[in-house]
Amino acid sequence: MTSKKDKPLSRSTLAKTPTGIIGLDELxxxxxxxxxxxxxxxxPGCxxxxxxxxxxxxxxTQYNxxxxxxxxxxxxxxxxxxxxxxxxxxxxxxxxGLLKIDHIHIERSEIEETGEYDLEGLFIRLDHAIKSIGAKRVVLDTIENLFSGLxxxxxxxxxxxxxFQWLKEKKVTAIITGEKGNGLLTRQGLEEYVSDCVILLEHRVSNKISTRFLRVVKYRGSVHGTNEYPFLIDSDGISVLPVTSLLLAHDVSSQRVSSGIPALDDMLGGQGFFKGSSILVSGTAGTGKTSIAAYFADQTCQRKERCAYFAFEESPQQIxxxxxxIGIDLNAHVNKGLLQFHASRPTLFGLEMHLVSMYKIIKKFKPQTVILDPITNLITVGSVSEVKSMLIRLIDFLQAEQITVMFTALTLNSVVSEQTDEGVSSLVDAWLLVRDIESNGERNRGMYIMKSRGMKHSNQVREFIIRDFGLDLMDVFLGADGVLTGSAREAEQLKIQAGHVLRDFAVGRKDKEIERKRTVLEAKIASLKEEFESITDALNKSYVEEDLRNEVIEKNRATITDIRNNKNTITDKKKKGR
Amino acid sequence: MSKRRQDGRSQETSGQSRQQGKYVLRLFITGASPNSSRAITNLKNICEANIPGDYSLEIIDVYQSRDIAEAEGLIALPMLVKKYPLPERRMIGDMSNTKKVLSGLGLEF
Structure with missing residues (x-):
């Protein structure tokens, strides 16, 4: 009765006590x-x-x-x-003085019931224990055992x-455990008394893989996740995975991260992927999906960021x-602590456990990039829809943490429109497809971007080449015969090169001819010039001769004149001298 | 019959000295609750009727000394412990079922 009176008071602000159990508080x-x-x-045992x-x-330890x-x-x-x-x-x-454990043991055979009694002894013990350490939390595990003793x-x-009324009055946050009964949540119907919050734990084995689940059956006056959430018991205690966040409202970043392959970045508007986005690389067997993933990991580590690599197929050493x-040394990054490999067989544990363990590793390592290689193998432990729901949750979680994730997935046949990729293609932000292009008796790799949300991206198929020194993308050849790849592309390129050489040669010959003609012409011009000069010379010569003759004549005439005059003078002188 | 509640305990020896008492009984009660008072009355009646003068009864009020609850492993109250003769037996309730009390005390089978 009292609880009903209490309700309106607490409805406005339902105070909550954090359990400190990973995931349960989020849930x-x-x-x-x-x-x-x-x-x-x-x-039992859940x-x-x-x-x-x-x-x-x-x-x-955490909340004092x-x-x-x-x-x-x-x-x-x-x-x-x-x-x-x-x-x-x-x-x-x-x-x-932070904990008090009181063991209560009732053995029916030791006790004779002789009439009316009450459990005041339990109240007194509890009260004493609470007062002695100022307890805020109480656990009764499992109170139903009283039913077997009394x-x-x-x-x-x-x-x-x-x-339970008394516990409320004491204002302690209590957990009462009870064994699941037939058709009831607990054997003795405790849920009848404890009606504010009921949490059900289950332990199920499906496909020979056991998984523990937690479900909040009831939580009065509060929003809560209603699904079954898997939880893991390991060296850190319990981790519940609130695998679907209740909201779709995580921050987004417009920062870009390089894929490690410059040509691929070019295809993605020149800058690579968005930070915190999810990238799917799918393709048939042997198309280089792991190589792309490894390049991405390498690039992340080179930026001095951390990368967690979850391998479901190969061992770290193998990778x-x-x-x-192909020219990348991942071991160096591992030694520097930037790269962590976590290899596990998909069948090691259930899908949800994989998720929980990944979740934990990510929480601990705080990587900027996460790689799952390949997600296809997870199918062996769950159905397509289960894998999809798991990946949704993983993507959700990673996006909330602003972690870029790259999945690789194996497509079983090469039909382009095929949607096998565990149905995640609709969830991911970017989808790269690597596929075989088979022609002229050889197999080549083609890559294209199926989608890339929120950025300009190339619609072209590129040839994807794996060389000793790394990965590269080449423009495929669009010739008259269609798309050419591999040696056909190279042959086409050679053909074009040959054409260039021939043309160069032809051009060269013509140039020479012109050169020769010019030489001839110039020679002709020179001889004409010479001719002209000799004529001019001849002409000049006659002028000079005439001038000279005139000069000489003039001189002679003067001399003669002189001579004549001189004769007279000389005779005069002779006359005088005498 | 005097009850000394100050220290939470009262000892009642009837007739003979304690050493000679064959039955050593301890009754844990919680204050003056109906069950407690009934238990005291019922037990005394049974003892007086069956083993007059041959018992020592210690009545302990758990409210007065709360530590004892954990030490004695008390849950359901009132509780009677037959310390002696062995084997030790425990009985809970208001002692209204005389047959069961007698059987617990080893007086009737």
């Missing part, structure tokens, strides 16, 4: 209801105890909220031992109802060796 939009009991139910214990430990763990099943030491492998030091937490159902039910043959 519930902040955690479980603060100050209220939450029911965690599930089959992780109820671990989840509740992690809730307490994270509360104590001490917690009380009432164990109805395991003893304190057993619990401590069970979770020591997860790095939880329960003993230390107890010494630090027989009076009426008393137990009314006492449990009182207990490193193979890529050396």
């Amino acid at each position: 519930t939009g902040g955690g479980i209801p603060a100050g209220r009991p939450t029911l965690v139910c599930g089959d 992780g109820k105890t671990l989840l509740s214990l992690e809730f307490i430990v994270r509360g104590a 909220e001490p917690g009380v763990f009432i164990a109805f099943e395991e003893k304190s030491e057993e619990l401590a031992m069970n979770v020591a492998s997860l790095g939880f030091d329960l003993e230390q937490l107890q010494r630090d 027989s009076n159902q009426f008393i137990l039910r009314s006492e449990l109802r009182r207990l 490193v060796r193979n890529m050396k043959s």
Whole structure:
């Protein structure tokens, strides 16, 4: 009754307590209801105890909220031992006053019921434990064990109802675990009493691969993810993957990243892919998908950014060796810590587990680029739709983190319009298709961009060439006979080269002829000039002779005149001298 | 019959000294709740009727000493512990089922 009165007060702002469990808080939009009991139910061995214990430990270590763990099943030491492998030091937490574990054990054979009783002893213990460390969190694991120890159902039910009410009054955030019953969430119908938040854990085996799932069955007054979410128990505790974010509203970047192949960047408007986008490279076997991926990884590392490479087909050593043959040394990046390989067989665990483990690795390593090579192999552990939904979630997550992702996918036949690529082609931002072009008895690789969202991109098929020193793209030859690739393209190029040489030769000959004609002409001009000069010379000569003659005549005449005059003078002188 | 609740415990020996008492009983109660008072009354009646003077009864109010709840592993209250004679037996409830109490005390089979 009281809970109904409480409701309007808390509806406006439903306070939540973060559990500290990876993914669960995202899923519930902040955690479980603060100050209220939450029911965690599930089959044996699905992780109820671990989840509740992690809730307490994270509360104590991360949120400074001490917690009380009432164990109805395991003893304190057993619990401590069970979770020591997860790095939880329960003993230390107890010494630090952040945790109190109380083991409650009821053996029916030891106890005789002699009339009316109540569970006040439990209340007192709980109250004492809460007060002794100022606990904010309480776990009752598994309270249904009381039903096996005590027989009076009426008393137990009314006492449990009182207990949950009491926990609310104490304003502690509580987790109550319960075993899944027949047709009910719990064997004793605890969900009847704990009605604010119910979390169901399940452990299912399909295709011989077991996966644990978590589902928020009910969460009053709060938006929550309603799907089944896989979760993983590993050395860090529980990780739930809120695999589909509730919104499609991640930031986008207009920053571009190079693909590592300059010619490919040119095809993508000259700058490469968008940062944080998803790229699909699909193609038939042996078309160089892994090489493209490795180039992208190499380029990322050369920018001093981190890259996580998830290989589902080849071992890291194999990839490193193979890529050396086309001139990239991935090992150097591995040694520098920029590149991490994570190779696993797809059948190692379920699809969802793959996703969770990738998620964790990515969270830890914080790469700027992620490569999945190839996603096709995942099909062996899930159906197409499952793989697709997994990839949607992965892309969602990566985009939220602004991580560029490249998938490679094997297409089984080379029909262009084919959509086998696990149906992800509609999800990805850029789709490169590498395909075989078979003609003239040889197989060549052609690459084209099927789509590239938000940027100008080439519509041309390029020939994709793998050489010793790397990858390159060549314009394919569009001749009269259609698209030419490989040796046909080279032959065409040679033919054109030959044409050039012949033309050069012809041009050269004509030039020489002209040159010769010019020489002849010039010679003629020279001889005419000579002729003209000799005529002029002859003419000049007669002029000079005439001048000379005139001069000489004049001189002679003068001399004669002189002589005549002189004769007289001489005689005069002679006369005088005497 | 005096009850000393100050220290949370009251000892009641009836008739003979404690050493001679064959039955050593401890009754955990929670304050003056109906179940608790009924348990005390019922138990005393049973003891007086069956083992007069041959028992020592310690009544412990768990509210007064809360640590004891964990130490004794208490959950359901009131609870009667037969410490002696062995084997130790535990009985919960208001002791209204005389037959069961007697069987628990080893007085009736």
